[in-house]
Amino acid sequence: MMAMCSKKAYLKRRTFDNQYDVDTNIFQVKFDCLKENVVKIHQGDPILCQQCETVLNIYSKIEDDVQNQQFGKHLWICEFCNHKNYIQIEKEEIPKSEDTVYLIQxxxxxxxxxxxxxxxxxxxxxxxxxxxxxxxxxxxxxxxxxxxxxxxxxxxxxxxxxxxxxxxxxxxxxxxxxxxxxxxxxxxxxxxxxxxxxxxxxxxxxxxxxxxxxxxxxxxxxxxxxxxxxxxxxxxxxxxxxxxxxxxxxxxxxxxxxxxxxxxxxxxxxxxxxxxxxxxxxxxxxxxxxxxxxxxxxxxxxxxxxxxxxxxx
Ligand SMILES: [Zn+2]
The missing domain is CATH 3.40.50 (Rossmann fold)
Structure with a gap:
């Protein structure tokens, strides 16, 4: 199972001015959402960025790729590392909510x-x-x-x-x-x-x-x-x-x-x-x-x- 249900942001102090930034490396996953989401397991496998393995999510922008259109591929530019991913995805496979549960094993x-x-x-x-x-x-x-x-x-x-x-x-x-x-x-x-x-x-x-x-x-x-x-x-x-x-x-x-x-x-x-x-x-x-x-x-x-x-x- 793979789930992201973080509702809390963690902060880290910047060294140069002592202000705080959101620390994206630390997050809390609450497992009780698995119990609630158990009937809503997402169809298919998660689509991962080829470079950084970020999972395609509700905020990912999927564009038609003009060059590769004949193969039915779409272009997803990873929002974390900017890698150009050419992906094959059906409409119903695109996550529609913030919490998406995949059955990976x-x-x-x-x-x-x-x-x-x-x-x-x-x-x-x-x-x-x-x-x-x-x-x-x-x-x-x-x-x-x-x-x-x-x-x-x-x-x-x-x-x-x-x-x-x-x-x-x-x-x-x-x-x-x-x-x-x-x-x-x-x-x-x-x-x-x-x-x-x-x-x-x-x-x-x-x-x-x-x-x-x-x-x-x-x-x-x-x-x-x-x-x-x-x-x-x-x-x-x-x-x-x-x-x-x-x-x-x-x-x-x-x-x-x-x-x-x-x-x-x-x-x-x-x-x-x-x-x-x-x-x-x-x-x-x-x-x-x-x-x-x-x-x-x-x-x-x-x-x-x-x-x-x-x-x-
Ligand atoms: Zn990436």
């Missing part, structure tokens, strides 16, 4: 990619404080991953009397269950790893977690690498650090590592900020070890507010 194709044994999967998990917030769901649902005694101690100080059920599963009744975002992610990942172990035992699965520091576990067979402090702001340092160790961190298949990986997941505690940018760089370093088609799966609920790629700065 069907779930079946994706499944085939997952089943290809030689590539790897890196789970990039948000363990920032907000992942402990809960939502009420109907009925009694048993989640394996409750809250640890340590987490309870940490959260206790923030709880108003009467709100205990929000973090303490014992307060759930048979009518409602309070589940945290972390619990949902844990349940989903546990299922994924279980399935991978059965269907693709030789696939290599890696783990990267992030809050106010990034912990690179890899396949779980080695001592994890923690990236913290100033390093979170230095992309080249993170890359250099993992360049030498990624191979070592991504060597054992899921059939051997599933249990130890799951144990690592269970021990994750949610606290602190969201260093999403550095975590992604780390995950990319791990995924590079796998064959083309390797995947990074990001589970996050918040804006990047720490380290490289920080929002709003």
């Amino acid at each position: 069907s779930s079946q194709e994706q499944q085939m990619q997952i089943e290809d044994a030689d590539n790897s999967i890196v789970f990039c998990i948000d363990t920032s404080g907000s992942m402990s917030s809960t939502v009420e769901i109907k009925g009694k649902v048993n989640f394996k991953h409750g809250i640890s005694a340590e987490e309870y101690e940490m959260l206790k100080q923030f709880i108003e009397p009467g709100d205990e059920h929000q973090i303490w599963p014992q307060f759930n009744t048979k009518h409602v269950t309070h589940v945290s975002r972390k619990q949902c992610v844990m349940a989903a990942i546990e299922q994924q790893i279980g399935e991978l172990k059965k269907k693709n035992p030789n696939k290599i699965v890696g783990l990267v977690t992030f809050n106010n520091e990034v912990v690179v576990y890899g396949d779980g067979s080695e001592v994890p690498i923690t990236i913290a402090g100033d390093r979170l702001f230095k992309q080249d340092e993170i890359e250099a650090l993992l360049d030498g160790t990624a191979k070592q961190l991504m060597k054992s298949p899921v059939k051997a590592q599933a249990d130890s990986l799951l144990k690592k997941f269970e021990q994750l505690q949610e606290k602190g900020q969201t260093a999403l940018g550095p975590a992604l760089i780390s995950a990319l370093q791990l995924a590079k070890i796998g064959k083309p088609g390797s995947m990074i799966i990001i589970c996050t609920d918040g804006l990047a507010n720490f380290g490289i790629g920080i929002f709003g700065k």
Whole structure:
């Protein structure tokens, strides 16, 4: 799926006069629009600028190209890089709204990619404080991953009397269950790893977690690498650090590592900020070890507010 639903502009400060410009390199994509737009998937594939890969959109100007008219081609001059694109497009293929959803890979194709044994999967998990917030769901649902005694101690100080059920599963009744975002992610990942172990035992699965520091576990067979402090702001340092160790961190298949990986997941505690940018760089370093088609799966609920790629700065 590919969607653009940004409703918010980000600003960057100009160095020469300290005024602000719109930063077109940072945008926020809200995924809830996918839910609303699910019935309106655009026909055909997105048309990309041959030079900069901008997607043809509602604001693109399409002209008849006199020279090439006999081939039914049109001229689209890219509004970002001015490249002259000669394109073949039907009227109904031209986007008519600002939000356009394309299906670029069907779930079946994706499944085939997952089943290809030689590539790897890196789970990039948000363990920032907000992942402990809960939502009420109907009925009694048993989640394996409750809250640890340590987490309870940490959260206790923030709880108003009467709100205990929000973090303490014992307060759930048979009518409602309070589940945290972390619990949902844990349940989903546990299922994924279980399935991978059965269907693709030789696939290599890696783990990267992030809050106010990034912990690179890899396949779980080695001592994890923690990236913290100033390093979170230095992309080249993170890359250099993992360049030498990624191979070592991504060597054992899921059939051997599933249990130890799951144990690592269970021990994750949610606290602190969201260093999403550095975590992604780390995950990319791990995924590079796998064959083309390797995947990074990001589970996050918040804006990047720490380290490289920080929002709003
Ligand atoms: Zn372009």
